Amino acid sequence: MRSTSSFVYTSQPQRVVFGAGSLAHLGREIEALGARRALVLSTPEQRAQAERVAELLGPQAAGIFDRAVMHVPIETAREAREVARKLDADCAVAIGGGSTTGLGKAIALDSGLPILAIPTTYAGSEMTPIYGLTEAGLKKTGKDFRVLPRTVIYDPELSRSLPVGLSVTSGINAIAHAAEGLYAQDSNPVMDLMAEEGIAAIARALPAIRRSPEDIEARSDALYGAWLCGSVLGNVGMALHHKLCHTLGGSFNLPHAEVHTVVLPHAIAFNAEAAPGAMQRIARALGTADAAQGLQALARDNGAPIALNDIGMKEADLDRAADLAVSNPYWNPRPFGPAERGAIRALLQRAYEGAPPR
Ligand SMILES: NC(=O)C1=CN([C@@H]2O[C@H](COP(=O)(O)OP(=O)(O)OC[C@H]3O[C@@H](n4cnc5c(N)ncnc54)[C@H](O)[C@@H]3O)[C@@H](O)[C@H]2O)C=CC1
Numbered sequence: 001m002r003s004t005s006s007f008v009y010t011s012q013p014q015r016v017v018f019g020a021g022s023l024a025h026l027g028r029e030i031e032a033l034g035a036r037r038a039l040v041l042s043t044p045e046q047r048a049q050a051e052r053v054a055e056l057l058g059p060q061a062a063g064i065f066d067r068a069v070m071h072v073p074i075e076t077a078r079e080a081r082e083v084a085r086k087l088d089a090d091c092a093v094a095i096g097g098g099s100t101t102g103l104g105k106a107i108a109l110d111s112g113l114p115i116l117a118i119p120t121t122y123a124g125s126e127m128t129p130i131y132g133l134t135e136a137g138l139k140k141t142g143k144d145f146r147v148l149p150r151t152v153i154y155d156p157e158l159s160r161s162l163p164v165g166l167s168v169t170s171g172i173n174a175i176a177h178a179a180e181g182l183y184a185q186d187s188n189p190v191m192d193l194m195a196e197e198g199i200a201a202i203a204r205a206l207p208a209i210r211r212s213p214e215d216i217e218a219r220s221d222a223l224y225g226a227w228l229c230g231s232v233l234g235n236v237g238m239a240l241h242h243k244l245c246h247t248l249g250g251s252f253n254l255p256h257a258e259v260h261t262v263v264l265p266h267a268i269a270f271n272a273e274a275a276p277g278a279m280q281r282i283a284r285a286l287g288t289a290d291a292a293q294g295l296q297a298l299a300r301d302n303g304a305p306i307a308l309n310d311i312g313m314k315e316a317d318l319d320r321a322a323d324l325a326v327s328n329p330y331w332n333p334r335p336f337g338p339a340e341r342g343a344i345r346a347l348l349q350r351a352y353e354g355a356p357p358r
């Protein structure tokens with residue numbers, strides 16, 4: 001286990017309102033932010049939920065922008081920023097998954113408008129000061145406290161409609177934040193507690209959601225886990241796993257939550273010897289003997305993909321993916337710079353085939 005003798009912990013200024021039906025407190029929460037005119041953001045698919053939010057807001061709603069898409073193309077960000085300016089919005093309400101929260105972050109980065117996030121997936125973006133923007137086919141990420149949502153309303157009722165497949169992969173996306181937080185360079189004992197509890201909450205929620213997607217207890221557990229795991233990502237650094245996923249998602253256009261689901265067991269296996277304490281905590285949270293195998297079983301047993309081959313990756317692109325991943329590595333307990341290119345290429349091959357992690 002980690003030593004408690006020396007660490008740094010920064011508490012982040014956020015207000016969280018949690019519970020089934022908590023969307024009803026939206027008006028109160030907008031007032032608490034000191035805002036008057038909210039621009040409501042969503043994807044086209046979640047337009048109906050955005051309309052419900054606007055209806056709840058009544059005169060506090062400035063309008064709806066429903067064109068959020070994955071990885072926040074700069075053109076969409078510019079369009080949304082312009083709409084916010086024209087409508088004289090003084091805050092953004094993002095209802096949806098990481099793509100919609102990400103669009104809110106792009107507006108906040110430019111204008112400083114406060115964000116109230118209403119997450120409907122388990123991606124965890126609402127708890128982080130991390131933003132992503134895609135320009136000319138290249139995705140860049142950065143960190144800025146202006147983009148950290150000021151208020152988050154977690155209402156599990158709103159995630160009941162999340163399809164089972166995406167619920168499972170999105171839950172594992174959240175687990176990835178916690179798993180990497182457990183061996184992050186700048187982690188601390190408080191984050192360790194949140195990470196282990198977050199992984200356990202999601203691991204028990206996913207089979208229950210699969211059996212019964214409307215089960216509000218299971219949806220609450222998953223959202224609670226997403227909050228904890230997202231907080232870990234928001235507080236400490238990312239490592240090999242997130243680097244591989246950003247490379248595969250950004251340069252090969254693979255779907256975000258699925259790519260996290262496939263890669264995680266392999267990245268964890270790569271780090272197993274270098275981070276034994278983290279492995280112990282992950283395995284304990286999953287109720288398994290081996291962290292990496294437990295993660296692959298969690299995906300497979302709940303019907304999620306375990307092979308890059310099944311989510312659109314071409315085998316011919318694995319060499320380029322390995323080159324990109326090692327060319328600008330994140331800190332990792334087991335280094336993965338150009339000297340480890342062979343090991344990373346082998347990891348990607350196993351992930352491509354859906355082989356057991358080792
Ligand atoms: N900056 C950060 O800290 C983080 C950012 N992200 C970013 O978030 C994006 C991925 O976000 P995700 O949440 O995985 O997917 P998403 O936000 O793209 O949503 C996927 C699809 O599911 C739909 N959906 C969402 N909630 C639903 C619900 N309750 N019922 C029915 N449909 C629903 C959406 O409208 C969309 O069509 C990526 O761009 C990723 O980079 C992800 C995690 C952390």
Ligand SMILES: O=C(O)/C=C\C(=O)CC(=O)O
Binds near residue numbers: 071130
């Ligand atoms: O990979 C993740 O789940 C975490 C961070 C991002 O996706 C960065 C972003 O594009 O906002």
